[in-house]
Each structure stands twice: as structure tokens, then as C-alpha cells.
Amino acid sequence: KNQVEQSPQSLIILEGKNCTLQCNYTVSPFSNLRWYKQDTGRGPVSLTIMTFSENTKSNGRYTATLDADTKQSSLHITASQLSDSASYICVVSDRGSTLGRLYFGRGTQLTVWP
Amino acid sequence: EADIYQTPRYLVIGTGKKITLECSQTMGHDKMYWYQQDPGMELHLIHYSYGVNSTEKGDLSSESTVSRIRTEHFPLTLESARPSHTSQYLCASSGGLAGGGQETQYFGPGTRLLVL
Numbered sequence: 001k002n003q004v005e006q007s008p009q010s011l012i013i014l015e016g017k018n019c020t021l022q023c024n025y026t027v028s029p030f031s032n033l034r035w036y037k038q039d040t041g042r043g044p045v046s047l048t049i050m051t052f053s054e055n056t057k058s059n060g061r062y063t064a065t066l067d068a069d070t071k072q073s074s075l076h077i078t079a080s081q082l083s084d085s086a087s088y089i090c091v092v093s094d095r096g097s098t099l100g101r102l103y104f105g106r107g108t109q110l111t112v113w114p
Numbered sequence: 115e116a117d118i119y120q121t122p123r124y125l126v127i128g129t130g131k132k133i134t135l136e137c138s139q140t141m142g143h144d145k146m147y148w149y150q151q152d153p154g155m156e157l158h159l160i161h162y163s164y165g166v167n168s169t170e171k172g173d174l175s176s177e178s179t180v181s182r183i184r185t186e187h188f189p190l191t192l193e194s195a196r197p198s199h200t201s202q203y204l205c206a207s208s209g210g211l212a213g214g215g216q217e218t219q220y221f222g223p224g225t226r227l228l229v230l
Contacts, residue, residue, distance in 0.1 A: 004156075031216065043118075043204050043221030044157075089157075093216070102219070104156040 002027040004092050006105035014113055017080055021108045023073040023090030031093040035064050035075045038087045038107065047075070047088075080112045117141050120205050120222035127195055128230050135190045135225045137205030146188040147219065149204040150174060157204065163188060195229045202226050 004025045013019050025033070032051045036044035048057045048064040050073070057064045061084075063076045077084055087107040094101050118139040127133060139146065144165045149157040149172075159172030163182040177199070178192050188207075192199055204224045208217035 009154075034218070041226075042223050043206070045221070046218045049218065102159070104158075106154060106156045109154075 002092075002094065002101075002103050004090055004103045004105040006088075006090050006108050008108060009106070010109040010111070012111045012113060013080055015080060015082060019077050019080060019110065021075045021077075021088050021090075021110070023075070023105055025071050025073070025090070025092045025103070027071075027092040027094050027103050029095045030068065030071075031095040033064075033066055033073050034091045034093075035062070035073075036089040036091060038089055040086070044089055077110075080110075082112050082114060085110060085112045118205065118207055118220050118222040120203075120225050122225060123223060124226050124228075126228045126230065129194075129196055131195050133192050133195055133227070135203055135205075135227070137188045137190070137222055138186050139188075139207040139220070139222075140186060141207060141209060141220065142185065143207035143209035143220075144185065145208045145217070146182065147206040147208075148172070148178075148180060148188070148190050149206065150176065151202045151204055151224075153202075161190065195227075197229045200227060200229050 007022045034049045035047045038044040050057050050066045061078045066073045087109050089107040090105040092103045121136045146163045148161040151157045158174035160174050160176040161180040163169045169180050178190050202224050205222040206219040208219045210217045
């Protein structure tokens with residue numbers, strides 16, 4: 001069964017600190033993995049996308065890693081800011097259909113305190 | 115910021131009412147999607163469209179219907195709302211030749227629906 005599991009479910013950190021969010025998946029055949037940021041009351045916004053051959057992708061203070069062998073990904077946030085408070089969703093796409101089915105994790109709810 | 119819009123943003127209605135959630139995008143994307151999201155849960159695909167006059171049901175069974183008469187517009191209709199329909203509904207779109215899974219989906223702000 002194709003699944004995407006994220007941990008932790010929620011995380012509280014102090015402003016300025018770093019944190020790492022985890023994503024494990026069983027989706028096969030694998031096409032790509034995205035991290036989305038979803039602010040409260042808003043739609044998700046894409047942060048990074050990685051294909052099978054990529055193992056690191058950065059977007060400002062956000063760095064995503066991918067280990068396609070172990071089917072794990074992480075999102076590292078450096079020098080956190082209050083505006084980083086949001087849900088971070090891991091999304092994996094398969095290559096099994098024209099639509100390119102997306103599998104969503106439940107997200108990690110990050111809260112950054114001043 | 116993606117150019118995809120949803121109205122209304124919030125809706126509180128009584129059981130049995132017919133409602134239509136609007137979604138429009140100005141990016142010329144051929145593919146559009148409707149997702150349902152409950153608090154703390156993953157997004158579930160309920161409808162999608164490859165283009166005008168093309169609509170398909172997603173993975174999550176839904177009593178809603180959709181139409182795609184124009185490229186930019188993808189409304190979702192509930193003929194008779196029930197409390198079980200209370201949820202957040204997110205519209206998304208994507209475009210390009212790479213295929214659905216290769217394309218980044220751009221999401222609207224969502225409609226929060228409460229059925230009493």
C-alpha cells in the first residue's frame with residue numbers, strides 16, 4: 001500500500017533555532033517528492049521538489065534531502081522565524097498513471113515561539 | 115503567489131441546502147483538482163479534470179459533482195449538504211506537458227464549509 005508517513009506530528013521550537021522534519025514513504029514506482037508549506041487557513045505552497053537522482057535541494061533557509069534507497073526525506077529549517085509556523089506536508093508522486101497520483105502525508109505542525 | 119482563487123472562503127449553511135464552491139485560475143492550466151482536508155489529516159483527491167469537458171472522480175468517494183466548461187473555472191457542487199460534508203475544500207491547478215505527477219500543483223486558499 002502506498003503511504004507517506006511524517007514525523008513528528010507537531011513540533012515547537014524557539015525562534016532562531018534549527019529543526020528537521022522527517023518523511024518516510026512506500027510509494028512505488030517513485031517519481032518525485034515535494035515539500036509543501038501550508039499556513040493556517042491557506043492552501044499549500046510548494047517549497048522544493050526532488051526527483052530520484054537528486055538528494056539535496058535548497059530553497060533559502062529550507063533544505064530538503066532525499067534517500068531513494070531507504071525511501072526517506074527530511075526538511076531542515078535553519079534559523080527559524082516566526083513566519084515558519086505552519087504545517088509542512090510531504091507529497092510523493094508515482095509514475096504509475098498519466099495523472100501522476102499524489103500521496104500526501106498528514107503534515108508536521110511547526111510552531112515557532114519568540 | 116499563485117493566481118488561483120476560491121470563493122467563498124467560509125460558508126455556514128443548513129442541512130439540505132444546495133451549494134456551489136467556486137474555483138478559478140488565471141494561469142491557463144489545463145489540469146484542475148479538488149481536494150478535501152480535515153484538520154490534522156492528509157489531503158484527499160475528490161475530483162480532477164484534464165481539460166474542458168473532462169472530469170473524473172478521485173480517490174475519496176464524494177457526493178459532490180464538478181463541471182469544466184471553461185479552462186479557468188472548475189466549480190464544485192453539493193446538491194444537498196449534510197453535516198458529514200463539513201470540511202475544508204482545496205482547489206488546485208497544474209499545467210505543462212510533463213504529466214500530472216511531474217507538475218507542481220498550485221493551490222487556492224480553500225473554502226471552509228460548516229454544515230449545521
